[in-house]
Amino acid sequence: MYEVMCRAVTAGGGRLVEPADAEGLVWADPAGVDSFPEVVADARNLEWIQLPYAGIEPFAHHLDDRWTWTCGKGVYAPAVAETTLGMILAGQKHLHGYSRATSWSGPVGRVLAGSRITVLGGGGITEHLLPLLAPFGCDVTVVRRQDEAFSGADRTITTGRLFEVLPRTDVLVVALALTAETTGIVGVAELAALPDHAWLVNVARGGHVVTEDLVEALRSDSLGGAALDVTDPEPLPDGHPLWSEPRCLITPHVANTPEMGLSLLEPFVAENVSRFCSGEVLLAPVDVALGY
Template sequence: MSPHVLMASYLEPELVQRLRAGVPRAEIHYAPELLPVPGFRSDHRGTPRELDAGQLGTWHSLLGRAEVMFDFDWWQPECWRKNSPNLKWVQGTSAGIGARAAALGFTDDAVALTTAAGVHARALAEFVVAGLLHFVRDVPGLQRGMADRDWKTGASATLRGRKALIVGAGSIGREVARTLDFFGVDCIGTTRTPRDLGRPFGACVEFGPAALGAADIVVLACPLTHETRGLLGAEQLAAMKPGSLLVNIARGEVVDQRALIAFLEAGHLSGAVLDVAHPEPLPAGNPLWSAPNVLLSPHTAANVWTENERLVELFVDNLNRYIDGQPLRNPYDSARGY
C-alpha cells in the first residue's frame, strides 16, 4: 500500500514533480495554498496564511492521513500525537533538529526522525571561508581605505599554513575541513567519541585547552546538546591562542556570548565569524551588534538557492528506502540530541 506523504513546508512545483517521479510508489499530498508563505527561496518557516475553517479542516484531514511528513507541522506542531495518529516518520529540513524535536515531544523515538545533515555542508563551508578571508585578508581595511580614498599599499596575511580546530567533525565539519585544506589550512577535529577521522583531518583530538591553544582558527560545527551548551565559555576562550579567529556555525548557545564580547573587546581574539546568536532574532540592543571585529549573519549562511534541490534528492532516496524497508539516512537519536 502506498504511504501517504504530506509536504508540510513549501517546495517549488517542479521539485514536487521531481519527488513524485522519483517515488511513484508514494502518494504525495502537496497543498501549497495551505502552507506558510516563504519569505525567500528555501524558507521552510515562512509566514502562516490566514486560513478559513474549511481550509483548516482540509489540513487537519491531511495530517490525520499522513504516515510520512516532509518537515514538521506548521499549524499545531506540538499536537502531532493527536492530529497525526498514523505518523511514522518525519524528514527534517535542517541538520540541527534536536532542540525543536525535544520541544515538540519527539523524545521516545516512537516516530522516526531524519535530519538534513550534509545538505547544507557546502554552503556553510563557503561561509566559513568567506568570513575567515574577511579578517585574514583585511577586508575591513580595504573598506576604510575606499571610504577615505586612501591609496595605501601594503601586505596582508594568508590562510595558508594556519591550523584549524573543527569542533564537530560530522558532515558539515568535514566539508569545512575539506574546503580549508584546499587553502592550505591544516585541520584537526573533535568528535563525541574519539575515532580515526582520516583525510583531510590530520588527527582527532580531545576538546580542551591544549587543542584550543594550538589553533589559529576554531570552527564550531557541533550539534546543540546538553553536553555542548556553553561549551565555549570564558575559560575556553582564554585558552585560545591570542589573535586567533572563532567561527560559529553551530548554535548560539554553544558559546558564552558575554564572555566572547569581552575577549573581543580585550583584543584576545582578532575576529569572530558568527552565523548564529542567542537569542534569535537578536534584539537591537544586544551588545553583540556593536562588538568589535564581528561578522554576523542572521542564521542564513545555509540558505542558498539550490537548498531545496538537495533536500528533494535526500528525501527521494530516503522515501524509497522507507518503502523498501531499508535503513534511512541521517537518523536522529533523541538520546544523543542529534
C-alpha cells in the same frame, strides 16, 4: 517549502494523504512546530518523521522513540562550508575591517596557508570544509565526541581534550549540533585559552558561544576577531555591542538560504521517501537519546 516537499514525496514514490492515514510524515512548516502534537495525535500508523533542517532544536521536546526520525543533516553542508571558508579568509585577510574603512589604512592580515585550524564537530559541515581547506595546507584538528579518525584531518581528539589544542589554534570553527552538552561550549575559559590573534568562526548555533564572554574577549584585545553567522540572541538586537565591534563580522544566519537549501533538500527527501517505501536504511537518522 510545502510545494517542494510535496514534489519530493511524489518523486520518491509516496502518496500525499491526511495525517490519520500516514505512515510517514514530512514536516514542511519549520515555523509551525507548536502544531506538531495536534498533527500526530491521530496518526496511529505513523512510523517515520522527516524534519527539514539539520538542526532540530525546535523539535527536541517532541522527540519520541515510538517513531523513526530523520533530519536534513548533511544536506546544507556544502553551502555552509563555503561560507565558513569565506569567513576564515575574511578574518585572516582583515576584509571586514577594510570594508568599514572610510580612509586609506595600513596593512593588516595573516596568511591562511599552514594555519592551525581547530574544528568543533565531526559532521557534514566539517566533512565538506576540510577539502576546501586542503589546498592551503592547514594543520587541522577535529574535536568530536569520539576520537575515531576524521577523514582529511591531521588529528582527531575528543571534546575532553579541547584545551590541549586551543593554545595553538589560529582559527576555531564551531560546526556541531546544539545540545544540552554543547550549549556554551565556547565561553570565557575557552576564549582565554586561544592565542590573542585567533579568530572564532561560528556557523552552527548561537547558543554554542557565551555571547557576553565573546564581547569581553573582543573588548580586551584577547581575541583576534569573530565571524558569526549565528548569534545568541538571534536575531541580534539593534544596538548590541557586537554590531559596533570592529573585529566582528556578522551575517544574519544566511550560510544556507532558502534559495540554496530547497534545491538540495528536495532530492534528499525524495531519496528518503523512496528508501522508506522500499524498507531500506534512511539517510540522516536522528538519535533520540542524543537529541541530534
